[in-house]
Amino acid sequence: MEEEEAGVRGSLWRCSAVFDRLGLLPLHAERVLARMQEIHGEDRRPPETLAQEVAIAKSALLQLWRPTPRPGSKESAPLHVFIGVPGSGKSTVLCKWLAQTLLIDNQPARVWRLDGRTTNASELVSLYGEILRVRVERTWNGRDDGAVAGFVDLAGVDFHDRESVDGLAETLARLPGATVHLVLNAAYTVPLLMAQARAFSGLPVDDMILTHLDEETSWGKLWNLVLGTTYPVSRLSAGQNIPGRFWEAQAEHLSGSLFGP
Numbered sequence: 001m002e003e004e005e006a007g008v009r010g011s012l013w014r015c016s017a018v019f020d021r022l023g024l025l026p027l028h029a030e031r032v033l034a035r036m037q038e039i040h041g042e043d044r045r046p047p048e049t050l051a052q053e054v055a056i057a058k059s060a061l062l063q064l065w066r067p068t069p070r071p072g073s074k075e076s077a078p079l080h081v082f083i084g085v086p087g088s089g090k091s092t093v094l095c096k097w098l099a100q101t102l103l104i105d106n107q108p109a110r111v112w113r114l115d116g117r118t119t120n121a122s123e124l125v126s127l128y129g130e131i132l133r134v135r136v137e138r139t140w141n142g143r144d145d146g147a148v149a150g151f152v153d154l155a156g157v158d159f160h161d162r163e164s165v166d167g168l169a170e171t172l173a174r175l176p177g178a179t180v181h182l183v184l185n186a187a188y189t190v191p192l193l194m195a196q197a198r199a200f201s202g203l204p205v206d207d208m209i210l211t212h213l214d215e216e217t218s219w220g221k222l223w224n225l226v227l228g229t230t231y232p233v234s235r236l237s238a239g240q241n242i243p244g245r246f247w248e249a250q251a252e253h254l255s256g257s258l259f260g261p
């Protein structure tokens with residue numbers, strides 16, 4: 001009887017070890033286990049085999065995955081704004097997405113490289129603007145044509161510095177209707193990534209884009225961002241090459257070993 005109750009509370013689930021290997025923080029593993037118990041039946045002991053448990057774990061993770069809302073109608077193409085700490089990969093992501101928009105989707109785009117409280121000194125976007133033959137505007141005069149996708153490059157912000165984060169909030173307030181992407185370097189440790197997500201949580205963030213996936217082998221740890229924030233993970237980026245590897249994120253991408261054949 002005691003054993004049965006322990007099972008209901010989750011401690012008999014052998015999946016805990018799988019979640020450890022995936023890199024889930026205990027708090028987030030608990031949340032997945034709770035969802036598994038819900039799926040399996042609150043009063044039932046865990047299933048006989050680990051394979052059955054893993055199948056339930058997959059269902060639980062798929063339920064906990066936050067899908068990215070579909071882009072708006074053609075009349076209002078998105079205005080993408082990328083925020084995050086210096087060097088997280090914002091400009092690289094912008095260039096990848098811009099190149100996909102122009103070269104693969106065959107759609108026009110407008111690009112701005114804007115200063116905030118500090119100058120946005122990075123030349124990357126201007127350089128790719130020349131290569132891709134798109135004018136990179138240096139001042140924000142509003143968007144006269146909402147049907148054309150827009151991309152805004154901003155300087156990185158030290159997430160420890162309250163004033164800089166406030167300055168970024170002011171800049172974002174000048175860009176109403178923008179889709180704000182928080183760009184995070186996935187090769188950072190989970191505590192650092194969580195601290196960044198928390199520091200920017202006062203801003204109107206729509207989703208997260210994870211970069212540097214070529215430098216990180218433990219993609220499973222990124223589930224902590226899914227489970228520990230209120231934002232969807234919209235896109236993943238691996239490598240410096242443009243257009244390079246840049247794709248829409250799905251739950252399966254972050255948990256290959258669990259979702260594998």
Ligand SMILES: Nc1nc2c(ncn2[C@@H]2O[C@H](COP(=O)(O)OP(=O)(O)OP(=O)(O)O)[C@@H](O)[C@H]2O)c(=O)[nH]1
Nearest residue numbers: 086087088089090091092122156211212238239240
């Ligand atoms: N290995 C690897 N390097 C990357 C990736 N994304 C960006 N980089 C490199 O990381 C450095 C910073 O990238 P940027 O795109 O300039 O970063 P940023 O966030 O715009 O930086 P700031 O404008 O200074 O805030 C550059 O050397 C990029 O080539 C990635 O996915 N993998």
Ligand SMILES: [Mg+2]
Nearest residue numbers: 090091122154
């Ligand atoms: Mg930049």
